[in-house]
Amino acid sequence: MNVRAIIDFIEHLPRIHQKNDLTYIRRILRELNEPQDKVKTFHITGTNGKGSTAYYLSRLLQKTGQSIGLFVSPYVEVFNERIQINGQPISDELLISAYQAVKNAIRNIQKKYPEFNLVTFEFETAMAFWIFAKQNCDYAVIEVGIGGEHDKTNVIVPQASIITTIGLDHEKIIGPTMFDIAHEKSGVIKKNRPVVLGNIPAKVLPLLMDKARKKNAPVLLLGRDFQVECNDDIVVTINKRLFHFKLRPQAEAYDIALALITFATLKFDISVRDIEDTINNTIIPARYQIVQKKPLIMIDGAHNIQAVHELISYVRKIAQGRIYILLGMMKDKDIAKVVKLFDPKEKITFTRISYPRAATKSDIEDDLNCHINFIDDYRLAYDILKNKLTQDDILVVTGSFYLAGAILNYIHGDRHEDEFK
Numbered sequence: 001m002n003v004r005a006i007i008d009f010i011e012h013l014p015r016i017h018q019k020n021d022l023t024y025i026r027r028i029l030r031e032l033n034e035p036q037d038k039v040k041t042f043h044i045t046g047t048n049g050k051g052s053t054a055y056y057l058s059r060l061l062q063k064t065g066q067s068i069g070l071f072v073s074p075y076v077e078v079f080n081e082r083i084q085i086n087g088q089p090i091s092d093e094l095l096i097s098a099y100q101a102v103k104n105a106i107r108n109i110q111k112k113y114p115e116f117n118l119v120t121f122e123f124e125t126a127m128a129f130w131i132f133a134k135q136n137c138d139y140a141v142i143e144v145g146i147g148g149e150h151d152k153t154n155v156i157v158p159q160a161s162i163i164t165t166i167g168l169d170h171e172k173i174i175g176p177t178m179f180d181i182a183h184e185k186s187g188v189i190k191k192n193r194p195v196v197l198g199n200i201p202a203k204v205l206p207l208l209m210d211k212a213r214k215k216n217a218p219v220l221l222l223g224r225d226f227q228v229e230c231n232d233d234i235v236v237t238i239n240k241r242l243f244h245f246k247l248r249p250q251a252e253a254y255d256i257a258l259a260l261i262t263f264a265t266l267k268f269d270i271s272v273r274d275i276e277d278t279i280n281n282t283i284i285p286a287r288y289q290i291v292q293k294k295p296l297i298m299i300d301g302a303h304n305i306q307a308v309h310e311l312i313s314y315v316r317k318i319a320q321g322r323i324y325i326l327l328g329m330m331k332d333k334d335i336a337k338v339v340k341l342f343d344p345k346e347k348i349t350f351t352r353i354s355y356p357r358a359a360t361k362s363d364i365e366d367d368l369n370c371h372i373n374f375i376d377d378y379r380l381a382y383d384i385l386k387n388k389l390t391q392d393d394i395l396v397v398t399g400s401f402y403l404a405g406a407i408l409n410y411i412h413g414d415r416h417e418d419e420f421k
Helices: 003-011 023-031 050-063 092-110 120-134 178-188 205-214 250-264 272-280 305-318 335-340 361-368 378-388 401-411
Strands: 040-045 068-071 083-085 139-143 160-165 195-199 219-221 226-230 234-238 241-245 289-292 296-299 323-327 347-352 374-377 394-398
Touching (some): 040 178, 050 160, 068 120, 160 178, 160 250, 178 205, 195 205, 241 272, 289 401, 347 378, 378 394
Parallel strands (some): 068 139, 160 195
Antiparallel strands (some): 068 083, 226 234
């Protein structure tokens, strides 16, 4: 099979099992000889900021000269981004080898349990752990898919766990309340292992602190054990030691701090200057990503109320001219509440990609019950808005990582419409 066929196979597997537990992933990992136990890991969950924190932490670990794996989701431009070694997406050859290893393991299990199979994220998770063990990674940074306790990555005993934020997202799967979501995400807290807590709402913080106490897990809490300030730059304070970083949005400042305090638990001998340079030079795909400066075009995969609110708040702070929004969301997101975050003078154009879950014009009109500007072809929509910009204007592409990836592929000349079918 070629790589495209392999990716199609994985992405067309079922999304969920009838029973939402870790039985299947544990069984496949046993058959693969427990690769997840052969690498030291860090585990990251949270409503927003997981990916950014994972990238920052992996780059800091990489700076020590060790071999570092990174598992993130979703990918932005190409599937191989999901599994990275030392900052680079895995090669097609390694992807094929991992696929074959997991498929062979499934066949072996099916000899005794003919009905056994994996869902998409389990297959990807198994490949990631197999690759990190095969490549002899010293550490691997693991981002959850959804949730925590029942997430398919929750089969590790990490060096430390990180919970970035708690907010409303995926309510139908891990909700419906903030307390339900906090309880699910608290599942990454492990016995006697540190847990780093970021910008956690006060009403659910006691739940996490109580879980940590029961697990005897030391807590490093934002605002108590480490501080973040954003003025002319970002200043992170850890044990009276100051680190200065280029100014980024407040949410990114928190993610940087979370990565840094987690990295500090390992006590590597690395200079403040090296740490600052590493963070300042880290570019995270589709997270406040600037693809053009004058006029400014920013691409961000924000897809829930908390993330979109943080994004538009930052854009308003830096805006000197008009703000244009190219928005494409999935049907299962709260489109109406997201739209209400925008000011009427911020010109919104809806669009969609060729993906089954992508919201259509009828979905949006039913949701909003008002006339909206809709351009079905995301490439045409992007070109039209880009051509309207004057030097001080800003165009923000947001609403989903699927749209962000499609636009980035379009900008880079790779018009892979079939990537999203």
